[in-house]
Amino acid sequence: MAVEETEKKKSKESKEQQEIELHRNDLGLEDSPSSPRGVLRIAIMASDTDNTSSNYSSCSSCSSEDKPFSNTRSKNVSSASHGLPWNKMIESIKKKSIRRFTVIPLLASYELTRKNLRRKQPKLSPSENGFSCEGFFMAKPSWRNFTYEELAAATDDFDPENMIGKGGHAEVYRGVLADGETVAIKKLMNHAKEEEERVSDFLSELGIIAHVNHPNAARLRGFSCDRGLHFVLEYSPHGSLASMLFGSDECLEWKIRYKVALGIADGLSYLHNACPRRMIHRDIKASNILLSREYEAQISDFGLAKWLPENWAHHVVFPIEGTFGYMAPEYFIHGIVDEKIDVFAFGVLLLEIITSRRAVDTASRQSIVAWAKPFLEKNSVEDIVDPRLGKEFDQTEMKRVMLTASMCIHHIATMRPDMTTVLQLLRGEDKPSELQKNQGERAVSVNACDLQDHTSSSYLNELIRHRKLLME
Numbered sequence: 001m002a003v004e005e006t007e008k009k010k011s012k013e014s015k016e017q018q019e020i021e022l023h024r025n026d027l028g029l030e031d032s033p034s035s036p037r038g039v040l041r042i043a044i045m046a047s048d049t050d051n052t053s054s055n056y057s058s059c060s061s062c063s064s065e066d067k068p069f070s071n072t073r074s075k076n077v078s079s080a081s082h083g084l085p086w087n088k089m090i091e092s093i094k095k096k097s098i099r100r101f102t103v104i105p106l107l108a109s110y111e112l113t114r115k116n117l118r119r120k121q122p123k124l125s126p127s128e129n130g131f132s133c134e135g136f137f138m139a140k141p142s143w144r145n146f147t148y149e150e151l152a153a154a155t156d157d158f159d160p161e162n163m164i165g166k167g168g169h170a171e172v173y174r175g176v177l178a179d180g181e182t183v184a185i186k187k188l189m190n191h192a193k194e195e196e197e198r199v200s201d202f203l204s205e206l207g208i209i210a211h212v213n214h215p216n217a218a219r220l221r222g223f224s225c226d227r228g229l230h231f232v233l234e235y236s237p238h239g240s241l242a243s244m245l246f247g248s249d250e251c252l253e254w255k256i257r258y259k260v261a262l263g264i265a266d267g268l269s270y271l272h273n274a275c276p277r278r279m280i281h282r283d284i285k286a287s288n289i290l291l292s293r294e295y296e297a298q299i300s301d302f303g304l305a306k307w308l309p310e311n312w313a314h315h316v317v318f319p320i321e322g323t324f325g326y327m328a329p330e331y332f333i334h335g336i337v338d339e340k341i342d343v344f345a346f347g348v349l350l351l352e353i354i355t356s357r358r359a360v361d362t363a364s365r366q367s368i369v370a371w372a373k374p375f376l377e378k379n380s381v382e383d384i385v386d387p388r389l390g391k392e393f394d395q396t397e398m399k400r401v402m403l404t405a406s407m408c409i410h411h412i413a414t415m416r417p418d419m420t421t422v423l424q425l426l427r428g429e430d431k432p433s434e435l436q437k438n439q440g441e442r443a444v445s446v447n448a449c450d451l452q453d454h455t456s457s458s459y460l461n462e463l464i465r466h467r468k469l470l471m472e
């Protein structure tokens with residue numbers, strides 16, 4: 001009996017292992033150059049070649065030898081946690097991170113075998129300026145590995161005076177590097193998560209942010225694993241959109257608000273459609289939108305971002321992480337993740353931009369969506385607009401933003417426009433036939449939340465209504 005049980009357990013474990021292996025491959029989590037971790041490895045190689053002075057353990061993660069996680073020549077690297085070898089660290093976190101990634105392959109025809117997946121992986125051959133990736137060229141990363149001493153020198157030993165932000169997972173410091181560049185140094189906090197999990201999250205976020213290359217997404221300058229985990233990011237002098245909308249007595253002028261809205265839409269459209277891999281941000285909110293010197297919006301904090309395989313309509317995740325008030329119903333009820341959850345969050349963000357009200361009102365606990373819906377239905381600008389703006393806004397732009405918001409916050413995912421359409425709506429370039437075509441191009445998400453039948457004609461009717469309201 002006991003032997004039988006052990007055999008059963010073994011076979012279950014081996015099945016589970018096979019499943020994990022399959023999902024790992026499907027998701028590109030194999031140690032391929034296009035996976036988040038793969039990117040990290042490439043970047044290490046690349047940054048190593050032009051950054052020999054930083055004495056990073058040469059291609060430590062690619063080597064079969066166990067090499068130290070942090071800078072080996074650093075005097076201060078001594079604790080066990082800092083000395084953990086890359087290989088062991090990465091191997092040990094793989095299984096864990098994959099287990100957390102609950103995936104439901106929805107398409108019966110989705111049969112990506114390991115073999116054809118491998119064929120799809122770009123073959124990388126390092127060259128002087130970058131990597132040729134079968135048909136496209138990846139520029140050599142401009143970012144590098146920093147020592148703790150460099151970060152400490154930049155921030156006056158992480159002086160609290162230099163702290164410019166604090167989120168749930170990190171403290172962010174302003175720092176000036178030796179070459180004079182001002183950067184933001186995001187120091188991940190030690191609390192809450194176990195080390196393996198923190199390292200896993202760090203590597204995923206690093207891999208993702210390293211892929212992203214768009215004027216409306218935060219730019220990585222480098223990272224450091226020396227005495228803690230750090231991201232070094234381009235500094236955004238105006239801080240976050242949240243601080244501009246809710247934390248300042250000054251009223252943010254409409255021109256900037258509109259520019260920011262367009263920038264976020266452009267950045268999201270890039271993440272969903274033009275990024276090397278289809279990416280869902282999962283935590284679009286005002287405090288994750290940073291503002292450059294010219295008030296260019298920069299989408300930041302890729303801590304929850306997920307790759308999504310091209311042929312999958314969506315996947316299901318657990319646990320459900322994100323920010324209350326911005327979460328689409330199908331996500332917080334069922335954990336369903338696809339582009340449309342970012343579209344919903346963007347709709348909430350548009351409402352915040354229009355009103356300067358928070359996604360959830362702290363006193364009344366009312367969501368901005370519930371509050372705004374009746375006004376959006378009436379197309380009533382004066383009821384909804386931030387009263388501090390007075391009449392200082394462009395009526396047409398305001399109506400476009402309102403109507404786009406109302407479409408983005410639709411409770412049925414398939415009725416929300418995609419980000420390409422959103423951009424067209426915001427710019428006033430919408431032509432129903434064009435929009436309908438765009439909508440049909442992407443796989444339609446399955447909506448497990450609502451059993452109503454939503455055809456493309458009801459979507460078209462929404463667009464027609466939209467146009468009519470704009471003409472009013």
Ligand SMILES: Nc1ncnc2c1ncn2[C@@H]1O[C@H](COP(=O)(O)OP(=O)(O)OP(=O)(O)O)[C@@H](O)[C@H]1O
Nearest residue numbers: 165166167168169170172184234235236240287301
């Ligand atoms: N590059 C930057 N330039 C200027 N300020 C920044 C920068 N990055 C972050 N900040 C500030 O630090 C705050 C916290 O950063 P961030 O959201 O990345 O931390 P987090 O712990 O990941 O947050 P969350 O609680 O959403 O997980 C931001 O809201 C912003 O005010």
